[in-house]
Amino acid sequence: MLDGQMYPFLADGDFEWNADRTEITFKIKSAAKWNDGTPVTAEDVAYTWATHVKYNTPTGSANTPYIENIEAVDAQTVVIKAKLGEDGKAVNPLLVEAYLSTNYVIQKAWTEVLEERVAGDPTALLADPAEDVAYSGAYGKYFADDTKVVYIRNEEYWGQDASMWGKLPAPKYLAHVIFKDNAAGTTALQAGEVDVSQQFNSNVQDFWLEQGLPISTYLPEAPYGIGASLPTAFFNLNSPGLDQAAVRKAIAIAVDYPTIIANAMTNQSATFDQVPRSLMNPTDGEQALYDHDAVADLQWAGNDIEGAKALLDEAGVVDSDGDGWREYNGEKLSYVATCPNGWSDWQAAIEVVAAAGKEIGIEITTNYPEWSVYQTVVTKSDAPLPEEGYDIFMMWSDGAGPTQPWGRIRKLLSSEFIGMPSNWNGNWGQYSNPDADALINAIPAETDEAKLKEMYTELVNIYLTEVPSFTLMYRPQSFHTVNESVWTNFPHADDGTNPPVPPLDLTDGWSIAGLYNLTLVNP
Amino acid sequence: MKHTIQQVFRSGKFVLGFSIFSAILLIVIFYPMFVKDSPLAILGQGTFFPPGIYVNVYDSMSSTAYTLNLPDAAAKRVANKLSEEDRLSIKEWLVAAGIPESEIDTTDTAKLLGQWSANFDPKKSIPGMTNARRNYFIRLNTSLKGLLSTEGATISQTNPETNELEQVDTVNQKDYVNVGEVANTRILLLGTDNFGRDILTELVAATRVSLQIGFVAGLIATLIGLTLGLLAGYIGGLIDDIIMFVTNLFTVIPTFVLLILISFSIGQEQRGAFTIAVVIGLTSWVWTARAVRSQVISLRNRDHVNLSKLSGHSIVHIILNDILPYIASYVIMALILQISSGILAEAGLSILGLGPRTTEVPTLGLMMNWAMIYQAHILGNWWAYLPVLVTIALITFSMNLMNTGLDQVFNPALRD
Structure with a gap:
């Protein structure tokens, strides 16, 4: 987010265009696993795309003008073929690249279970709450109602692999609390009930200047964020x-x-x-x-x-x-x-x-x-x-x-x-x-x-x-105000991370890297 | 008439209420004559400036400097930047940086600051220190720079011809200016709000508008209630049944809910202060109508009314001359209560964001609404909402006092 670059996470190294800029090739990391222990494969990527097209999902209809097909060459290698214009060049290479970082990979085996459950009905497919979905991330669903959503860490997560972080992210649970309005969210942040606040808190500097609370933002002075x-x-x-x-x-x-x-x-x-x-x-x-x-x-x-x-x-x-x-x-x-x-x-x-x-x-x-x-x-x-x-x-x-x-x-x-x-x-x-x-x-x-x-x-x-x-x-992108009563080492400007962890809420894009840096204030 | 007024002014409660209300009225009338700023003019670049006297820094540099030898000026200067808590924090840092605790004396400012400037390193990471704490030390370090200096500060200006800084003046530590001699000062008795508006000026204008809204709403409600109550009570029969049917309908629907629904459906484009006043008036006449009706029923078989009937007077004549004067005191009291509840209703509506359009006129409710949106109550900016609350409380309190006073005078059961 901060430098305009894409960083590979599930992919093994950067993606590559062919000489004509009509195909993108990339590899999936061999360490990558679903929570059921099976590896994430190129076939999962290809099948995700095939499902989008087959059921004409919003993602499918938005990308078919630019993407011809996504194919699995072998277990690890994926090729994305761009749709070509009359001049033989890709219609829009930028949007083909964007597909890489803006879409989830869904497990093929689970998708097939889902298709069977909804009997091929596209509306039911999109409406399925996916309680049993297989995930390749570090956290899975623990609890959800109208007031909060809680995730629990997957202790088997493949991020522990030596090629990745070699350890699990610090928090065992991530709770996303849903507040009635900004005032309720601000009060909770003040009281230390919220660690990371992504809402607008007016006059945020009053928290530390007037009230002396252990609250900080990405930048120490105005404008406080990027x-x-x-x-x-x-x-x-x-x-x-x-x-x-x-x-x-x-x-x-x-x-x-x-x-x-x-x-x-x-x-x-x-x-x-x-x-x-x-x-x-x-x-x-x-x-x-x-x-x-x-x-x-x-x-x-x-x-x-x-x-x-x-x-x-x-x-x-x-x-x-x-x-x-x-x-x-x-x-x-x-x-x-x-x-x-x-x-x-x-x-x-x-x-x-x-x-x-x-x-x-x-x-x-x-x-x-x-x-x-x-x-x-x-x-x-x-x-x-x-x-x-x-x-x-x-x-x-x-x-x-x-x-x-x-x-x-x-x-x-x-x-x-x-x-x-x-x-x-x-x-x-x-x-x-x-x-x-x-x-x-x-x-x-x-x-x-x-x-x-x-x-x-x-x-x-x-x-x-x-x-x-x-x-x-x-x-x-989102406001980033943290209360360091319990956890510290949240992303902030010049925090020494490379590539820099962006000031998001630690659950989105590269900002999840910040979860590995968190430490308790009083261990 | 004169006698009645004399009687009324003998009631302590009425006099107190009347004086508070008159004081508010006088301020509302005379304040704008002295402060001619538009109440909605944005003065401050920034939100919620605290109450106080604002003195132009640039002008005070060029004002005559008087030297005053005040004994504790230096100590105050240090205390302002370096609190007891700051000293302990500095000690904490120094200990973490490896200075033996026995060598640190938090009461010896010069030594403490010497140790601080020798050891402080913003990049040093201390185990367990949060980012908020680190920011605090960096801010503290900046504010401590030159704290113990006894030299004056130099004022320089860029020479437009040579583009170089030239020393214009120095400000000594014992220099004072007389606030009266500075060209630009501004008293913001109640500070500024989230828009950077002067709250006092806005509050006075808002009080006027709210009083107008209350007055219009109260007048409309009382007129409707009085007319319907008189007709229903005096004529009776079918007319009474119809009027009471409508009145009962309105009684069962909570007034405030009705008010919210109507305000919402009008839409913001049409919601001026006057419209809101009319809407409030149209929804709050019910109890006046019922009370007037029951009073009239008890009056209509009195001898003087029957006598008037026998004399062949018309219904209108009888109502105006033989009934109305007997309930006039009650109507006045009802009107006062209606005005005060009209003001409260506007405040209630505006706080929900359903009041008059924001930008044309300030009202008490709108001021509360914006203070709430910008979280003044959470951040402790009391001047943005407390004066408004007090004003609303004073207006309604004074009106209720007047009402109780009147009641004591007119209600024989309560007379001492």
């Missing part, structure tokens, strides 16, 4: 005036971002001075992908009222009837900024956006519909957004992952989502730019790093010039 996603304000490009890049940019540069970050996020986001605005998240891996200097002139730190006014004056968007508000084509610029009701940090951010409008002669009012209404309006991309009420609206963007930042950029800029009746991908403002589309299509097949950097820089350039949407803050 941002991974970019909560974004989208412009409705069909609203009168917002079809003009000058108006969009003027609003974006007038917004007071330091206040959004200090008040709405209680400083738990990097500022735009620290991490200049781009399409990349603040992790080092993504930041290295574009040329910072090339787009430095297009950057804005916010609160630039005079700059915004100048931009509007230059574009001829002026107040011609003297009522204090600017007009475009004789129509007063008046917008509604919105986000779902009850999403408190977003609401606080939207308030600051609206305040910026008043400063530059554009009327922006706020409105907070219920989420049920909001989501149906925003995700309906087969028709223009409503004329009123959704001129500037907040949605999320992708966090960290194996296809990033390409996946995030696609979802922020690509016009391919326009026309979807239920669009849960992105570009909700319905921005369309053939140059951006061409770059987004070309990136997955590109392997030359210099060329890639050039293409990403060009995309950032388009994003900062055209301003189809603008990021209001950075947000971690």
Whole structure:
């Protein structure tokens, strides 16, 4: 997550593309075992894919456009054949790679048991609670109800093999407690009932500064965590005036971002001075992908009222009837900024956006519909957004992952989502730019790093010039606050792990490596 | 009339309630004349600044410096950065770093800090030390830098021509500024909230809006209750049956549930302060109607009413002239109670997130709602919610006191 690299875990060494980039080959570790003691084999990987295709699961339907087939060459070796386009090249090599790290391998023997149980019915197959599933991880189910899920360590886990850690992860049980709301979660963290908290705790520094509790975050000082996603304000490009890049940019540069970050996020986001605005998240891996200097002139730190006014004056968007508000084509610029009701940090951010409008002669009012209404309006991309009420609206963007930042950029800029009746991908403002589309299509097949950097820089350039949407803050993949009353040695910046254990909740991706480092405070 | 008022003001309870309420009213009226900031203006960059006087640091550097020789200034300076607990923590570190315990004297600040700066290493890992503890030592180390220095601090500025730092001034340790002479100071008597707004200004504006909501809601509820109660009680018969049927319907549905359902179905776009007031009024008239009806029933066969009937007066005339004056004192008391319960209902609704739209006007309930969302009650930021609670309590307390006072005057059974 932190450096944009994939680390093999079940696989024995890195995967390899063939010379034409049409096939990926990798090996499964010979030590890898299911909890029933049988080895994890290439056949399990191939059968998992075959099952996805056979029952047309969401994973199957999402990947069949890119993956032709997955085959087992021998007990350990797997080959993934990419779907080829008319030019004989893989349609999207990046998404083929992403399959490797975003899908579980399911035991073939167990899958066959399941198929027999559901008698080939795809709906029943997907709905099966899988109580008896075979697993290759270190923990299995121990207890589950509405308030908590508890896992118990598999004492036979193959991670004890000398080729792996040579020992079991430290905790015998992992309990995931489900709280009613953030306040309940915060109280439990304070009381030491929670070791790792992945929720937003406002003013998290008060825990140690004011209350002297043994609580810490990944970074010792603000922003306390590593941002991974970019909560974004989208412009409705069909609203009168917002079809003009000058108006969009003027609003974006007038917004007071330091206040959004200090008040709405209680400083738990990097500022735009620290991490200049781009399409990349603040992790080092993504930041290295574009040329910072090339787009430095297009950057804005916010609160630039005079700059915004100048931009509007230059574009001829002026107040011609003297009522204090600017007009475009004789129509007063008046917008509604919105986000779902009850999403408190977003609401606080939207308030600051609206305040910026008043400063530059554009009327922006706020409105907070219920989420049920909001989501149906925003995700309906087969028709223009409503004329009123959704001129500037907040949605999320992708966090960290194996296809990033390409996946995030696609979802922020690509016009391919326009026309979807239920669009849960992105570009909700319905921005369309053939140059951006061409770059987004070309990136997955590109392997030359210099060329890639050039293409990403060009995309950032388009994003900062055209301003189809603008990021209001950075947000971690999951918040990471730990209470060290019982356990210590949780992942934190510069903790000496290599590769670094990311600040997740120790159950996801490479962060599980952190479980082996935990020690008791008072052994 | 004059006599009645005199009587009312002889009741201690009423006078106390009335003075509290008037004081609140006066503050609400006069405060905005002196502090002209918009109550929703975001002043603070950051959340929940504690109450106090905020003095501009930049301006105080250029203000006239007065030298004061205060005997314990240095000791206070040290104590502010280095508490007893910090000293013990330093000792703990030093012992872990291998200094013999006998050589450590936590009362000798100079020696202790000398040992500390000679031995502290942020990278050193001490067995059993948590990351939180390590962060604490690093913070402590930073704050202790230059603590025992007797030199002043130098103020430098970048010369725009040469781009070099030039010394402008020095600040000595015995320099003081007079707060009155600093160009920019701001008193935040109740600190700021999660948006960085001045809570006192917001609280005053919110009290006004909440009083308005309570007043409108109380007026509507009392008017409906009074009208229906008078009609049902005086006319009786079928009209009474119909009105009591509706009233009973409303009685069995819990008012607050009804309130929640209506507010939710209106949707946030339409939920202004006035709408909320109307909704509260429309759902809380029931008990007034029932009480007025029973009072009227006991009145309608009195001699003077019958006499009026015989004289050929119309129903409206009789109700207004022969019935209403006898229950007027009760109606006034009911109105006061309705206003106070209207304020409480708004607070209750807003705390659930169903109050008026957040951003147009502040209300007492909305202030509580945001303080709760940003966990002020968990983090101990009392100034964000306690003053609001006290205000709500004072308003309702004063109104209830006035009510009890009135009751003592008007209810013969309670008269001393």
